[in-house]
Amino acid sequence: MIIEPRMRGFICLTSHPKGCEQNVKNQIEYVKSKGPIDGAKKVLIIGASTGFGLASRISSAFGCNAATIGVFFEKPPQVNKTASPGWYNSASLEVEATKAGLYAKSVNGDAFSDEIKRQTLDLIKADLGQIDLIIYSLASPVRMHPKSGVLHRSSLKPIGKTFTNKTVDFHTGNVTQVSIDAANQDDIDNTVTVMGGEDWAMWIEALKAENLLANGAKTIAYSYIGPSLTEAVYRKGTIGRAKDHLEATAFEITESLKLLNGQAYVSVNKALVTQASSAIPVIPLYISLLYKLMKEEGIHEGCIEQIQRLYADRVFTGKEIPLDENGRIRIDDWEMRDDIQEKIAILWEKATTENLSQIGDLAGYKQDFLNLFGFGFEGVDYLADVSEMVQVPSI
Template sequence: MIIQPRVRGFICLTSHPEGTAQHVKQQIDYVKSKGKIANGPKKVLVIGASTGFGLASRITAAFGSDAATIGVFFEKPAAPGKPGTAGWYNTAAFEKEAQAAGLYAKSINGDAFSDEIKKQTIDLIKADLGQVDLIVYSLASPRRTHPKTGVAHASVLKPIGQSFTDKTVDFHSGVVSDISIQPVENEEDIQNTIAVMGGEDWKFWMTELKAAGVLAEGVKTVAYSYIGPELTYPIYRNGTIGKAKDDLEGTVPVLNDLLKELNGRSYVSVNKALVTQSSSAIPVVPLYISLLYKVMKAKGIHEGTIEQMQRLFADRLYNGNEIALDEKGRIRVDDWEMRADVQKEVAELWGQITTENLEGLADIAGYRNDFFNLFGFNFDAVDYEKETEEVVAIPSIKENA
């Protein structure tokens, strides 16, 4: 079929198998261009492995240190006449490239919050790898069915305490406008958001992996967070999502206790603001990212997801020295974003930005391009007017379902 982008708001409803393969290949080529990561991980589990930081982590582990990888995710395969999700196609392309390079790569498609998928993953580790030495926790989901209680929790994106009004942009039309978001109305919404996006499931994973004996001596685990500038605090860090991130970060000492006898460590890495399916849904953030891109590209310090993850692995997690942490015990690879000179320039542009000057002051074109790249579109090497085979199998998953 011929697959073109179909967009509804901040969601692209279609994805392109050849374009996503191109995107994966570009990320692999970048990691290979940086050379091998000395003392890198060798057997890696990535929970949330099909898009964004999780996919980039898997690519970095595999092609940066020849690691065997198992990826867990929840994606929809294609059916005749209906494209699969970008994450499905990403994984199919990744596994194909990994196999060609002689690297072990297998995947599990299902609800990573469930006990069933945890058990499947443990069984696969036992059968094929024995143990894993790195667990990346990179789940992004709007809802979670709790495996112990059966309660379905849905996250909300709201400020706490008072309403929030500021600028935002429709990145498709380029219209800059004010947006007002009402505060969360009850504590239950906050707790539901924490249940979905906090640290409990990460703790469940690590507890079950340890109990099953599949964690190697010196094991590391890392989850991802974001802080951002003060202008996004009301909707992000001081809002419902921020409460969940606080909970995620607060899980680190609990996991360090759990892993102590294995000489293992857990970390949260605070990453840079980037275009992801999740970030595009947050008011204010797309406009902030567009301005941030403009400033960081001008200074020659812009990074995408793969550059961020390669730097995290090579310069922090596996640098051979003590890992530098901030005052709250977090790894900071948002350090270039949060540089005083960068934030000063972004703040100055924020005060000037309008619909009329958007194209000149912000890198809205770069934002749009990165958004469409997520779904396999806007790659010069792909002819989007041609028929493409939409039904693509992931080699390690027998059923396309």
């Protein structure tokens, strides 16, 4: 079939298998170009199929020469219906890893569930023995709690009062005002249950209970802080409460891993175009302004550049990992430079529908968004007839 992007809001309903394959190959080539990293050798990535999780799997495999197990929840293809992009990404990752002589297997299902945890533990036990790095990169809007059976839904809301500010429809370029009603306590509690640290801790406890963690094992979860412009709807909103919980959980996990000399970290990453971030009002406008400035300064990074730098310059240097005053790894340091943030604050006040294409990088935002679904890559013939029926080899 000939596959074209079909949009609905901030979601693309189709994905291109050859484009996703090219995306994975491009990321692999970038990591290889930066040279080997003396890092973890047996890695579990929870949330491994897109964005930072995929970049972590690629950096582990092709930077550290590691065996990887990826856990994700992706839709496989059906006849005349494409798979979700993470399915095609993972299929390509496994193929490329096998070519390179690297172990790579995947588990597809709800990572919050006891069933998928059990399946993953059994695979580790059978194939790898013990894990020395666990990346936690889930970005699900809902969570069926494995103990209570209650379905919790997260929300993107400010706390205390209605939030009103600028946003942009990145499809049309229209800059408008958006208002988001304040959260109630249920909104906060549900968001913390979905996006906080409880499930991360459950994974680590499950691994520890079955002696599947190597001595000195590290685990890293990803977070975001961002600027004052977005804090009302992000860091001081419902998501921020969840991130606070996630960050507090890191200390609890570290305490639980003392006998193994293990350590849990939260890495605060840069604002990037992901399926999750595209859904958050205000963020697309902020990112389009940020991209323009960071590209002009020569410090722009996508997911793969961020994670490769996290591994090479922070986590696997052979030295103590540098942390901020709250015990977090900061790889958002270039985004949060004073000069960058001061310029964004000025541009934010000026931004309109008419001038955004000049003062921001809306074209770059759109390109990155299309890339998420396998569209817009050089070297891919999008007019060619391709098969949507691609399988992940290990599934």
